[in-house]
Amino acid sequence: MNMDADALLATGRRVLRIEAEALAGFADSLGSEFARAVETILGAQGRVIVSGMGKSGHVGRKIAATFASTGTPAQFVHPAEASHGDLGMLTRQDVALVLSNSGETPELRDIVAHTRRFSIPLIGVASRPGSALLTAADVALLLPDAPEACSVGLAPTTSTTLTMALGDALAVALMERRDFTMEHFRTFHPGGKLGAMLVKVRDLMHTGAALPLVARDASMPDVLLEMSAKGFGVAGVLDAEGRLAGIVTDGDLRRHMQGLLERSAGEVATPSPRAIGPDALASEAVARMNEGKPVTVLFVLPEGEGPRAPLGLLHIHDCLRAGVA
Structure with a gap:
């Protein structure tokens, strides 16, 4: 110097x-x-x-x-x-x-x-x-x-x-x-990085007919059709009460390639998938996706313990478009 x-x-x-x-x-x-x-x-x-x-x-x-x-x-x-x-x-x-x-x-x-x-x-x-x-x-x-x-x-x-x-x-x-509160702060800061940091999962999640959902006893050909139609690369597997019991991903398809089309959704699905609540910040959802082995999708479940009916689905691309990730 x-x-x-x-x-x-x-x-x-x-x-x-x-x-x-x-x-x-x-x-x-x-x-x-x-x-x-x-x-x-x-x-x-x-x-x-x-x-x-x-x-x-x-x-x-x-x-x-x-x-x-x-x-x-x-x-x-x-x-x-x-x-x-x-x-x-x-x-x-x-x-x-x-x-x-x-x-x-x-x-x-x-x-x-x-x-x-x-x-x-x-x-x-x-x-x-x-x-x-x-x-x-x-x-x-x-x-x-x-x-x-x-x-x-x-x-x-x-x-x-x-x-x-x-x-x-x-x-x-x-x-x-x-x-x-943080919610008040978000009201006055909807734009830019601050607004993105305060976006909640419920603001970005997909709901209703957009959700890729199948019954536990659904055949894998039906599961593949649902995954292709909804375009998220996953399908949520529901039990008889309509609660999320597991998730079928592209990885699950590869792991069960032998005799895949003769199996049911429940036989292929990964049980207890990662999920998040609707009132969590989208930034928290991104952190959850990146825990351990990264995933690109989270199902949104109501607060509580045990199996619950899905409220929505959040994809990492939704967070990227909102400027969160």
């Missing part, structure tokens, strides 16, 4: 340490106003309206997005646009979360005044305890006095990291108070 690379690496490490130390200090100093902020948001009938100017505005957009995706309705309103009509987005049912490192940002005056005029709860976030924003706020969240990480001590670095982390802390506290 050359000298320039060494210097750059040292700078990167210094910045990370400065910000990490500031975050650790913030965690230690967080007080009762944080709890008041959470309770204030929980008590609102409307949304959290987040606002901030410049870098605080960029952070505010992220905080609003995090709130909205974790069960707390939220929207970012630009303070300059608010002064030209967008104040109408902030109603008596809402809570305002206003961000400003200095607490003296002039563009925030109209939105702060609007909250005071209409008795809208105001949560202020700033680093100066006597600032105009924190003085006006119903709940004042004070950022710690920590140095910016840049070489001139002016560019928003540590301060924006602290504000972002505070937004995350509020979002998580709200999630826990709302008993926000």
Whole structure:
């Protein structure tokens, strides 16, 4: 590594340490106003309206997005646009979360005044305890006095990291108070990798007439026809009560090639096949398929012990198409 690379690496490490130390200090100093902020948001009938100017505005957009995706309705309103009509987005049912490192940002005056005029709860976030924003706020969240990480001590670095982390802390506290579950999370994240990770087996499984099912005493020619017609490369074998007693796979056909067509489904089938419940995550199903000797199909059975009637069938290709595997 050359000298320039060494210097750059040292700078990167210094910045990370400065910000990490500031975050650790913030965690230690967080007080009762944080709890008041959470309770204030929980008590609102409307949304959290987040606002901030410049870098605080960029952070505010992220905080609003995090709130909205974790069960707390939220929207970012630009303070300059608010002064030209967008104040109408902030109603008596809402809570305002206003961000400003200095607490003296002039563009925030109209939105702060609007909250005071209409008795809208105001949560202020700033680093100066006597600032105009924190003085006006119903709940004042004070950022710690920590140095910016840049070489001139002016560019928003540590301060924006602290504000972002505070937004995350509020979002998580709200999630826990709302008993926000994985199912709720999936509702707000149907697309992309997150959505794929949270897809359930019941969302992907084949059901009804699509299932390749035969009776235990079915002849193997009938089993082969059913396997070919349904196209999954398997057939589920049912007992007299319609419960899954076994499965016939391509491997079973090869193992019983001698006199295959004279046998019954029950004689060829592998008993107690791997299965999964309908409410399991599809990612769990993929893991089950890959246990030991991999398989490509799982029958979906209701929860419980012993033989049960199949509800559906899941193929590895269904998971691949959904982006799960």
